[in-house]
Each structure stands twice: as structure tokens, then as C-alpha cells.
Amino acid sequence: MERYDVSYYKLDISLENNSRAVGGVVRMQARAKQTLDSLAFELYPTFTIDSVVVNGRRSPGLRRAAGDVTAGLSSAVAGNTVFNALIYYRGIAPNSNTGGAAIGNALNTGRRAPWNVDVTWSLSEPFGAYEWWPCKQVLTDKADSSDVWVTTSNPNKVGSNGVLERVTPLPGNKSRHEWKSRHPIDYYLISVAVGPYVEYVNYANPAGGPRIPIVNYVYNAAALDSYKVEIDRTPGFIENYSSLVGLYPFADEKYGHSMAPLGGGMEHQTMTTQDGFDFTLTAHELFHQWFGDNVTCASWQDIWLNEGFASYGEYLSYQRFIPGNARPWMDQAHSSAMNNNGSVLVTDTTNTNRIFNSALSYKKGAAVVHMLRYLLNDDTKFFRALRTYQTIYRGSTARTSDLQRVFEAEAGRSLTYFFQQWYVGRGYPTFSVRWNQVGASLYLQTTETASFPSATPFFDTDLDYRVSYSNGTSQIVRLRQGQAVSSFSVPAAGTVSSIDLDPNQWVLNGVGTIVRDNTLVLANKALAQAAPLHVYPNPCHDFLQLPDLGLGRTAATAEVLDATGRVVLRQTMRAEQQQLDTRALASGLYQLRFTTATGEVLRGRFVRE
Secondary structure, eight states: OTTEEEEEEEEEEEOOTTOOEEEEEEEEEEEESSOEEEEEEEOOTTSEEEEEEETTEEOSOEEEETTEEEEEEEEEEOTTOEEEEEEEEEEEOOSTTTTOOBSSOSEEEEOOTTTOOOEEEEOOTBTTGGGTSOBOOOTTOOBSEEEEEEEEETTOEEEOSSEEEEEEEETTTEEEEEEEEOSOBOGGGOOOEEEOOEEEEEEEOOTTSOOEEEEEEESOHHHHHHHHHHHTTHHHHHHHHHHHHOSOTTTTTOEEEEEOOSSSEEOOTTSEEESSOOHHHHHHHHHTTTBTTTEEESSGGGTHHHHHHHHHHHHHHHHHHOGGGHHHHHHHHHHHHTTOOOBSSOSOTTOHHHHTOIIIIIIIHHHHHHHHHHHHTOHHHHHHHHHHHHHHTTTEEEOHHHHHHHHHHHHTSOOHHHHIIIIISBSOEEEEEEEEEETTEEEEEEEEEESSTTTOOOOOEEEEEEEEETTSOEEEEEEEEOSSEEEEEEEOSSOEEEEEESTTOOSOOEEEEEEEOTTHHHHTHHHHTOOOOOOBSSSBSSEEEOOOOOOTTOEEEEEEEOTTSOEEEEEEEETTOOEEEOTTSOSEEEEEEEEETTSOEEEEEEEEO
16 A cells, blocks of 8 residues: 555445445545556455446456455556546445454444434444445555445435535435535545434634534434534634644535534534533544644654544633633543553554553543643733644644654754653653742752653653742742752742642642651751852853853753743753853843752843834
């Protein structure tokens, strides 16, 4: 299958709403990468293949091994030429997920009380498309466009991808429902849903975009009455997502839903299949249209690029429409993620249960997205990164390394450490804090413990500390946990009454003890007696000259903070370095903070002209 690239699929098949029987012809248009004397594709072994016709000539013979099919060609297809293949087939799709290749049955039929309407639907993710139609199941080979024509008995309707071009009446009380999409699509997102649906259409009006029809195929009038309030959230969701990460990718076609008793939802391109409607399910499956459909993970190793972002869409929707539910959602996501010390990276891409592990691919994936937002510390940059990712990889596939490069461009520095510890790494950190106040100085010492130290012994991260004062006020201080035990001195604006770590739940972490320790200042004499750091020239233009820091063979981390306390520059300094490059900074007043390997903190202030 690596010898050709698919450009177009057309399914012209027959289906009923109460049977897994399927048959017809699938047209594949593709470009040969090299001379072909045979055509390879996939189809479940119990299906009958009546014929394979390539460029108008019937294959002289087939070789089948499990789900792999190789059709010999009557005449070779030259390299770098476009060819057309017609595959005529029929059979009954396997039951009880006997193929082991999909989340459930790739093609299934059933009904759900109290609606009791028979429906047949597809759910091919991750490897199950071949259980109901002949195809090439390679993520990185998206078809440029597709047509899905389904013949069924009246009064059935058929939901599928793109735009319903026409419904053609046929003899025998049947009709052919002809769907067309002219957007790139991955094999597992091509879909069908067949049933005697009631159609309900509402519309989204995203800023700067066209009016988008949302075509909902609902079991019956009673189901529509039950779910209408939730269905009517969809336009707002589309408008919100479009404002955050770019216009809905398929705005020139449609969005929609087809109901089916599949036990959740499946983000079929332009027409999600759902078994019901509630806030988080609808928000999740819709955000997949950006993350999973428009940009698809290039390997199942990177499924978090689909599921982690779709899960974060739930959080974003709560933030916009029901803000009080956003924090509990993130609390639950963190709790779920911390119940599994595994890696977000999927190492066994043959294991469907691992690919779709809720704690890792969904909840921890969403936590990683949230921490990227915290890392940038600027929502303008964060959502610009997401829009850039959508633009660069639109209609294509991407790996985690691709997302990393986009975020590095916004951060202005390497983020390899972040992705190594949160994507490749395992587990999470727990932080315990000792603090003490002496006069106007607040001393903090934070100790990090990793939950899976044999895999990921340390997590390098910024942390927020909420400092509460006896007069009822509080402030947030952002400090970097750059080593297992980190010590800090910060000015106190009053009498400190308590310290809270990560109060806004940005970082995936366990919270250990937070205690006042009156001996802390004695245990950190160097910290308590640290002199101010004098730098020159001040104001500076390009380079800020530093005094001899006395680092010896150790290193210090230099951080530049703007007037809001946001870290805008971070650099590792060694003994031989006597200057800091400030050319990336805008003109203004900055704080300079050095943290040495021993935990000593030195501070200065400078102006860049």
C-alpha cells in the first residue's frame, strides 16, 4: 500500500437500518509512486470480492491473507500516474468486534430505549474501516475528497460526510442518498448512519465566516423534544471555538449529528455520531473537527493530539458558557490522570484499549495542553499557537514534534524538556512547601517528589504560590522549580497567614504538606543574606553586563520578568558568561532573577532602552 497515494474514495453501497449486510462498489483513485503490477488494499476476510477492475481492466486473480488483499493487474500502472480501481464486494460485517480493530463493531446495528428505533452505523477508529469497506488504512494518506452514496429503503435517511447533494428515488421503495465532501479525510472518519431519522437543522454564525448549517438526524420527534436544549448549544460551541482556534474547518459544507446507540460519540468528519446529547460530549466531539479531523495524528502514538485537545475543548466550553464548572472539570481530569503512571506517548499502537486509555490519552493529554497554556503565560500566544498549528497542518497529519515546534516559536526557546517529561515521561510530581517570614521577606523551600522516579525523576516547571495575608489580601507569585529542592526569597506585602500551591490548578501535581518552619531562615543563611545583584550598563541596549557571580563549575538560571511578573527570558549562565543578551526584549523595566544550583536567589533590576 506504500506504493500509491489515495486521492479519492467513492463508496456506492447498499445498507439497511437493521442489518450489518453491506455491499456494492468502492472506487479508489490514486497516484502510483512506482510501477505497479498489483494493487494492495484491506478488506475483512469474510467478505466476497466479486471483482477488482483497474483502469477498466479486470484483475486476473486475487491473493488474500487475513485482511490483506493483493489484486494482480492485467496491465501495469506506470509510476507517477493516476489510476482508478473499482472493487465490487458484498458480505456481512463482523459482529462483537471479532476483528479487534475498532472501538466496537466497525459496522453495527441496534436500538436504544426508550426510543426503540433501529439504526445501522459505522465506527471505524482505529483500524476497523476494512470491516465494512475496502480501503487503505494508513493515517498519513488522507484522501483529498470523498463521496458516500448509500441505497436504502424508505423512509430511512443516511447521514455521512460533507453535503447531501441529492436523494435519488429508485425502484422497490428505495432511495440513494448521495453525499459529497471536498475536504481531505482520513479513512477512519468516513462514515454512515442509517435510520428513519427526524431531521432538525440549526445554524452557527461564527465571526468572519459563513452561516454554517448544523444538520441533526435524531431518532424521532420524542428524542428531538428530549435533546433539543442540548443540541441547541452546538452553534455557540462552534462560534466560540472558531474565535479561539480559527474558523470551523468545514464551514463551506456543514456540521451535524447522527444519533446511534454506540455508547458515546465518534467525531466523523462534518457529522458526528452520538448516542445522546450532553454538554461535554457535544463539546468534545465538535472540537475534534479541528483536532483529529482537520489535523489528524500521523501515528496512533500521538493520539493525545486528537483526544487530549478534544477533552480540553470541554474545559474551554465550560470556561466560556458555565465558568463555575471549569475548575471541577480540571480537578477531575487531574485526579484521573494521577491514577495512572503511564506515558501519554502510546508505545503499543496495536492495543486499542491503550490507544484510547481515558486517564492518559484524554485526561492527562488535556492536562498537558493546559500546562502548555500556563508555560506560555499569555493566552494571546497560546491560542495563536493553536491557530498556527491548524493552519500549517490543515487537511493533513501531524506528530507531537510538529506541535512542539509551533509552541517553541511562541515561547522563543526549546521545549524539549517539557515534552520529555510530560509526553514521553511517566507520572507526576508532588510538592511539599516549608515557609517562614522574617520581617518583609518571605522564605520558601519547595521539595519535589516524582511518582515514577525510575522513568521521570524530576519535573522542571514553574509554579504559582498564593500568598495570603492577615488583612485578607493575597497575591500570586510565580517561581520556577528548577531542581528537586528549590529555595526562594520574595518580598512580603504584609503579615503572611498562609501559602497555597498552584491555587488555579495549572500544573498536574500532587500537593504534599505546606507548613510554616520558623527555622527555615537559619537553614538558608546564604539565601537570607543574599545581596542585591548590580548590573550595568543600566539602562542597557543589547547586552547587560554581569558581575562575577562566583559560580565556579556550577550553573545559575537567569530569568527576566516583565512588569506583570511574567518570565519573558530564561537563560542558563555559567562561570565564563559575563553578559545577558537582551535584544529579544522590548523597551521597558525588568526584574532579573538568578537561581544558583544551591538554591541561592540573587535579584536585580534593569531598564532596556
